[in-house]
Structure formats: C-alpha cells, structure tokens
Amino acid sequence: xxxxxxxxxxxxxxxxxxxxxxxxxxxxxxxNVIEAANGREGIDIIQKKKxxxxxxxxxxxxxxxxxxxxxxxxxxPDIPIIVVSGTGVIGDAIEAIRHGAWNxxxxxxQDMSVLLHAISQALERSRLIVENRAYQExxxxxxxxxxxxxxxxxxxxxxxxxxxxxxxxxxxLIFENLQDVYFEILLDGTLYEISPSISHFxxxxxxxxxxxxxxxxxxxxxxRDRLMSLLRREETVTDYEIYLRDKxxxxxxxxxxxxxxxxxxxxxxxxxxxxxxxxxxKQAEARIEYLAYFDALTxxxxxRLLLDRLEQNISRAHRHNHYGAMLFLDLDRFKNIxxxxxxxxxxxLLKEVAKRLTIDLRAEDTVSRLGGDEFVMLLSDLGxxxxxxxxxxxxxxxxxxxxLAEKYQIAEHILHITPSIGVAMFPTGEEGHETGDDILRYxxxxxxxxxxDGRDTIRFxxxxxxxxxxxxxxxxxELRYAMEKNQLSLFFQPQVDTLGNIVGAExxxxxxxxxxxxxxxxxxxxxxxxxxxxxxIGEWVLHSACEYLKxxxxxxxxxxxxxxxxxxxxxxxxxxxxxxxxxLEDTGANPKLxxxxxxEGMVIDNVIDTIEKMRALKQLGIELSIDDFGTxxxxxxxxxxMPLDILKIDQSFVRDIASDANDVVIVDTIISMANHLxxxxxxxxxxxxxxxxxxxxxxxKLYQGYHFSRPVPDSQFTEQxxxxxxxx
Ligand code: C2E
Ligand code: CA
Ligand code: CA
Numbered sequence: 001x002x003x004x005x006x007x008x009x010x011x012x013x014x015x016x017x018x019x020x021x022x023x024x025x026x027x028x029x030x031x032n033v034i035e036a037a038n039g040r041e042g043i044d045i046i047q048k049k050k051x052x053x054x055x056x057x058x059x060x061x062x063x064x065x066x067x068x069x070x071x072x073x074x075x076x077p078d079i080p081i082i083v084v085s086g087t088g089v090i091g092d093a094i095e096a097i098r099h100g101a102w103n104x105x106x107x108x109x110q111d112m113s114v115l116l117h118a119i120s121q122a123l124e125r126s127r128l129i130v131e132n133r134a135y136q137e138x139x140x141x142x143x144x145x146x147x148x149x150x151x152x153x154x155x156x157x158x159x160x161x162x163x164x165x166x167x168x169x170x171x172x173l174i175f176e177n178l179q180d181v182y183f184e185i186l187l188d189g190t191l192y193e194i195s196p197s198i199s200h201f202x203x204x205x206x207x208x209x210x211x212x213x214x215x216x217x218x219x220x221x222x223x224r225d226r227l228m229s230l231l232r233r234e235e236t237v238t239d240y241e242i243y244l245r246d247k248x249x250x251x252x253x254x255x256x257x258x259x260x261x262x263x264x265x266x267x268x269x270x271x272x273x274x275x276x277x278x279x280x281x282k283q284a285e286a287r288i289e290y291l292a293y294f295d296a297l298t299x300x301x302x303x304r305l306l307l308d309r310l311e312q313n314i315s316r317a318h319r320h321n322h323y324g325a326m327l328f329l330d331l332d333r334f335k336n337i338x339x340x341x342x343x344x345x346x347x348x349l350l351k352e353v354a355k356r357l358t359i360d361l362r363a364e365d366t367v368s369r370l371g372g373d374e375f376v377m378l379l380s381d382l383g384x385x386x387x388x389x390x391x392x393x394x395x396x397x398x399x400x401x402x403x404l405a406e407k408y409q410i411a412e413h414i415l416h417i418t419p420s421i422g423v424a425m426f427p428t429g430e431e432g433h434e435t436g437d438d439i440l441r442y443x444x445x446x447x448x449x450x451x452x453d454g455r456d457t458i459r460f461x462x463x464x465x466x467x468x469x470x471x472x473x474x475x476x477x478e479l480r481y482a483m484e485k486n487q488l489s490l491f492f493q494p495q496v497d498t499l500g501n502i503v504g505a506e507x508x509x510x511x512x513x514x515x516x517x518x519x520x521x522x523x524x525x526x527x528x529x530x531x532x533x534x535x536x537i538g539e540w541v542l543h544s545a546c547e548y549l550k551x552x553x554x555x556x557x558x559x560x561x562x563x564x565x566x567x568x569x570x571x572x573x574x575x576x577x578x579x580x581x582x583x584l585e586d587t588g589a590n591p592k593l594x595x596x597x598x599x600e601g602m603v604i605d606n607v608i609d610t611i612e613k614m615r616a617l618k619q620l621g622i623e624l625s626i627d628d629f630g631t632x633x634x635x636x637x638x639x640x641x642m643p644l645d646i647l648k649i650d651q652s653f654v655r656d657i658a659s660d661a662n663d664v665v666i667v668d669t670i671i672s673m674a675n676h677l678x679x680x681x682x683x684x685x686x687x688x689x690x691x692x693x694x695x696x697x698x699x700x701k702l703y704q705g706y707h708f709s710r711p712v713p714d715s716q717f718t719e720q721x722x723x724x725x726x727x728x
Pocket of ligand 3: 684
C-alpha cells in the first residue's frame with residue numbers, strides 16, 4: 001500500500017484535548033488527521049480509511065490500545081502504530097512493543113518535535129517495508145517466471161529427447177521393415193547402406209552387397225551413367241527405371257527415387273534413395289499395351305493395330321507404286337453356333353479360325369480380328385500390276401475359303417463353317433489418298449455383297465457397292481418414321497393342307513416406302529433388330545395381327561391359326577409375355593387362334609428363361625412354332641423340353657428336295673422327329689408341284705409357298721378366307 005502525498009494519521013485517544021493538540025500540531029506539517037475517541041471506533045476507522053499511521057493511547061475504556069495493536073498486527077501489519085501513553089510503566093511499554101507498536105511515547109509530550117520525528121521515522125520505515133515487500137514480490141515473481149521458463153525448457157528438452165528417440169526407433173523400424181529398399185551410395189559407386197528389405201525381392205542379403213560397387217547390382221553402364229548425370233544436374237530423380245541384376249542373374253525392373261546429398265564435411269557426400277520392385281507394374285503395363293493392340297481371345301492384332309499397319313501400307317503402296325489388298329471375312333451363320341452351342345464353343349471355334357488364318361502368313365501381312373466373327377487379312381506389296389495383284393488376292397481368298405471349310409472338332413461337336421469374303425484393293429486410283437478406314441469400309445461392303453450373293457462367296461469391292469452400304473444407313477434413318485407415317489402394313493400368306501384348304505396364315509410385314517416402293521423385310525428387319533427399332537415394330541405387328549383376328553372372328557370368318565414372327569430381341573424382353581397378354585386383352589382376340597414363330601437360335605439361348613416364357617404363352621392358349629427349322633444347330637434334347645406345337649421346315653431344304661439326296665434325308669428326319677415329338681410340320685417356300693409331291697410322300701401334311709399363294713394384302717386374304725381355299 002503506497003503512502004499518500006499528505007499522509008493520513010489517525011489518533012485514538014479518549015481525551016479530546018490530546019486529540020485536538022495532536023491534530024492542530026500535525027496539520028501544520030501537512031498531515032491529515034482523523035480522530036477516534038476509543039479503541040472500537042479506531043478499529044472501525046482503520047478498516048474503513050486505511051490511515052498511513054496510527055497514534056494510539058493504551059488505556060481506554062472498553063477496547064483498549066493493546067486490542068487495537070492486536071487488531072493491526074493481525075489485519076493491517078503495514079500500518080505503523082505509535083503508542084502514546086500516560087503510563088510510565090515499563091511493563092506497559094514492553095507489552096505494547098510485543099503487540100506490534102512501532103514506537104512508544106510518553107504523555108504528555110513535552111517536545112512535539114519528538115512526536116514529529118517518531119512519525120516521520122515510522123512512515124519512512126513503513127515506506128521502506130512496503131517498497132521492500134514489493135521488490136521481494138517482484139523478485140519472487142521474476143524467479144517464478146524464470147523457473148517456469150526453465151521448467152518449460154526442461155520439459156521441451158525432455159520431450160524432444162523422447163521424440164528423437166521415438167523418431168530414431170521409428171526410422172529404425174521403417175528401415176528394417178521397409179517394403180521399398182533404402183540405400184546410400186558413395187560418389188565412387190560404393191554401396192554405403194542398404195536396408196534389409198533388399199532380400200524381399202532379390203536373393204541378396206544386406207550384408208552380402210554392402211560395401212560393393214553398385215555395378216554388381218545395376219549391370220547396365222548406360223543406366224548407371226544416365227542416373228549419375230541426372231543426379232548431378234537435377235539433384236533428385238524420381239521413378240527412374242533401372243534393372244537390378246539378382247544373384248541368379250535375373251533382371252528385376254525397379255523404380256528408383258534418389259537425392260544427391262552434400263554433407264559439407266560431416267561424413268562423405270552420398271546419394272540417398274529408395275528402390276522399388278515394379279515387376280507387377282511392368283507386367284500390367286505390358287498387358288495393357290498388349291490389350292490396346294491385340295484381341296484377347298485370339299491374340300491377333302486388333303482393329304487399332306490393323307489400322308496402324310494399314311495406313312503405313314497405303315502410304316508405302318503410294319510411294320513404291322505397288323498394290324495391296326484388304327480381305328474382310330465374316331463367318332456365315334456363326335451366330336447360330338454361338339446361340340445353339342453356347343459361347344465357349346463359339347470362342348473355341350473363333351480361336352481355331354484365327355489359327356487357320358495365320359498358317360503360311362507372310363511376315364509383311366497381318367491377320368486381325370475386328371470383333372465378333374469378323375476377321376481381316378491385310379496383304380502387302382502385291383506388285384505393280386493391278387490385275388496380277390487382284391489375282392493374287394483372289395487366290396489367297398480362295399485358299400482361306402478352302403482352309404476354313406475343313407471340319408472343326410470342338411469338344412464333342414463336329415462343326416462346319418464358311419466365310420463370306422470381301423476384297424478391297426489399294427490404292428484405288430481415286431483422287432487423293434484414301435484412309436485406312438475407307439479401305440476397311442470398302443472391304444466390308446464387298447463382304448456384305450458376298451453374303452447377299454449366297455454366302456461362302458468372294459466379292460471384290462466395286463465403287464457401285466458403296467451406294468448399297470449407304471442405302472443401309474438410309475434405311476435405318478427412314479425406318480424410324482415408317483411407323484408414324486403409316487408406311488408399314490401386314491400381308492398374309494395362307495398355310496394349307498394338300499388340297500389347298502386354308503388352315504391358317506403367316507403374318508408378314510411390308511414396308512411401302514413413298515419413293516423406293518416395297519422394301520423387303522429381309523432387308524429392313526435385320527436393321528430394325530440391330531437398332532432396337534424391332535421392339536416398337538414387333539409390338540405393332542402383334543397388335544395389328546390380333547385386331548385382324550378379332551375382326552375376322554366378328555365377321556364370321558373361320559381361321560384356325562394366325563402366326564406372327566417374333567424377333568429374338570423382342571422375345572428376350574423380360575416382360576414379353578405380359579405385353580402379349582396386354583395386347584390380347586386390348587384387342588379381345590382369341591388367344592387360341594394366335595401363333596408365334598420363334599427361331600432355333602432364340603429358344604436355345606438361355607433355355608430356362610425361354611422354356612418359362614414358352615410355358616406361360618402356351619398357358620394363354622397360344623401355339624408356338626419353330627421357324628426356319630434345320631438351319632440352326634438345335635439338338636433334339638432341347639426340343640424335347642420345349643412346349644412346341646409346330647416345326648417349320650426351312651425353304652432351303654424344300655428348294656433342293658427334288659434334286660439333292662442330302663436334303664431328302666434331312667427333311668425325312670425332321671418329319672419323323674416331329675411325328676415322334678407329336679408336332680405338326682409345315683413346309684415353307686413350296687413353289688412347285690414336284691416339291692409338294694416329294695414333301696407329301698415324306699409325310700408332310702401342311703404347306704406354305706408361292707405354289708399355293710404369295711403373301712397377300714388383307715383384302716385379298718379375306719377373300720381367300722371366305723372361300724376357305726386358295727384354289728378358287
Ligand atoms: P420367314 O419368317 O422365313 O418368312 C417366310 C419368307 O419366305 C417370307 O419372306 C415369304 O414371303 C417368303 N416365301 C413364302 N413362300 C415362298 C416361296 O414359295 N418361295 C420363296 N422364294 N419365298 C417364299 P418375306 O415376307 O420377305 O420375309 C422375310 C423374313 O422377314 C421372314 O422370313 C421373317 O424372318 C422376316 N419377317 C417378315 N415379317 C416379319 C415380322 O412381322 N416380324 C419379324 N420379326 N420378322 C418378320
Ligand atoms: Ca416366319
Ligand atoms: Ca421361315
């Protein structure tokens with residue numbers, strides 16, 4: 001507590017005149033004086049006013065001077081108190097000093113300067129004490145602060161010591177258990193340090209190679225030199241690929257990260273780094289690289305690599321003025337095999353075809369699989385004469401045709417397959433250079449022509465063919481609007497018995513194009529199938545057919561069976577059966593009169609699902625037939641499980657029945673098989689009296705074909721129905 005400018009002095013005395021004399025005297029010396037008439041009052045003021053000094057009488061009634069002293073000693077010991085007493089008893093003085101009085105003056109005070117001196121002395125002492133205390137406190141505080149700082153430093157030190165121990169431990173653990181290899185190399189190539197992990201991917205133990213020159217483990221001088229010069233230039237290298245030679249001389253591909261470390265005198269300069277075995281990464285990269293350019297199934301170059309080589313070939317042909325050829329192969333009816341015998345068999349067949357295609361392949365030629373059952377062969381450098389070159393290409397194509405036609409034994413199956421081959425020669429002599437894509441498209445177009453011309457055929461590309469290919473594209477475009485614009489209609493082809501009585505009919509779709517006239521379903525159905533347009537078209541056909549059924553029934557016309565062709569894609573829809581139900585309900589047609597024609601391929605694909613759908617359809621009362629029977633590879637075992645009603649003998653057998661002994665046997669077999677399975681048989685495409693006679697002789701009872709009637713529009717068919725026969 002700091003003293004006031006004019007110290008405040010409290011006088012406690014029960015004698016008023018004494019208090020007055022003190023006050024009058026002291027006020028002359030710039031002291032402020034307050035008074036208390038007894039001890040109790042004094043203590044009260046001490047508490048409230050905190051005087052700088054107290055002058056106190058000893059003997060007072062009630063609370064006496066000793067009690068005041070006691071109070072000050074216990075509560076405010078810094079306030080100097082001077083006892084001014086009338087008792088000259090020495091015992092009183094001693095008692096007062098013991099109780100904490102700073103001085104003892106006798107009353108009456110003869111010389112007031114004694115009082116003055118005692119007061120200033122006490123005040124000075126008090127000031128010193130306070131100052132000293134403050135200094136002490138400051139000192140203690142300072143010491144406390146320093147100690148605290150010291151302790152913190154100690155704690156930090158301890159912590160960092162522990163940390164560094166931990167780090168050391170950690171690094172040791174990492175060093176010892178590193179998957180990657182840590183190493184240090186001196187600038188002369190000495191292996192200065194290497195982690196034990198070197199044994200993880202090499203046969204070396206750490207100790208075996210420590211101290212050796214790295215030339216022992218990195219055998220390529222070129223790689224080492226390049227690494228060093230990189231480090232000198234850049235100070236660090238990352239993912240530097242280098243081969244490590246193992247104890248048994250195996251080369252292990254490694255990725256190296258390293259940093260050049262100058263130690264400025266603290267130990268030798270060195271290169272520190274890590275090494276990682278990247279064998280797996282390399283294999284994956286190689287695989288990716290391979291897959292990018294090769295077909296995984298046959299291991300033949302893929303389209304990308306083929307186009308690369310083709311481009312090179314075209315520009316070389318231009319430079320050297322010679323011809324090359326592109327052969328485009330598509331396997332006929334491959335889909336049948338895939339569908340009926342399953343993909344594993346199809347895949348095995350494709351592999352075998354690939355193998356046969358590469359027999360006698362010249363180094364400069366390329367065989368490639370584009371996907372599915374499409375292969376191409378690129379023949380380079382067929383000489384400067386166009387006719388000679390084309391002849392060589394033709395011969396090569398024929399050789400392939402022969403080789404692929406030989407039978408295949410795949411698992412327990414004996415298979416036959418033929419290719420349709422399109423050939424495009426290059427350069428074509430057209431203005432400007434054609435691209436690889438152009439040539440490929442030309443060959444593809446020629447292949448389509450080969451297919452159209454009866455399969456197992458070779459066709460050369462002619463510019464006129466391109467327009468046919470363009471046509472296909474145009475069909476796709478226009479087909480989208482055909483339905484909306486009412487260009488589609490249904491024709492009906494009667495199914496008859498030997499006498500020509502109508503027992504049913506097949507619904508056949510017709511597309512009347514406003515400019516192109518009738519477009520054959522054989523042309524646009526495959527396009528619709530490929531684009532998915534077959535779904536709305538198929539639904540429309542079914543709906544219209546059912547409407548006809550209802551109309552005929554309502555007008556009393558007798559028809560026992562109206563067959564509708566169902567495309568594979570349509571049938572595979574999960575809700576196909578529900579669609580049929582909905583259409584039947586919507587039109588009110590009698591399901592017992594409706595038939596659906598399915599193909600072998602689609603019933604063999606996913607047998608369980610198919611049988612389920614077929615059962616559900618039969619449950620509705622619908623009759624099911626297998627279309628184009630004999631062209632697929634269906635086995636009897638499957639057919640026995642199918643809830644079928646009718647087999648339709650494909651017209652290709654009917655066509656040759658009068659001349660081809662083989663076909664006679666096949667038709668014979670189909671008919672007896674159908675009898676065995678209690679199925680009806682309808683022969684398709686019956687054109688002549690002779691064919692009819694042959695079929696009848698084999699026991700066939702139902703027919704369809706131009707001999708009886710072409711497919712006809714509804715009005716004409718209604719006439720036929722009314723007559724009940726096609727001969728009228
Ligand atoms: P398909 O189901 O085998 O139909 C029989 C085809 O043979 C019909 O050809 C028919 O006109 C023709 N044809 C009938 N009798 C004779 C004959 O005595 N001689 C010859 N040479 N041909 C005969 P079309 O109408 O051109 O149909 C071709 C194919 O298009 C059909 O073959 C069928 O697969 C498909 N198709 C036709 N309409 C539809 C349809 O509504 N939906 C589906 N998904 N496909 C259809
Ligand atoms: Ca049909
Ligand atoms: Ca057919």
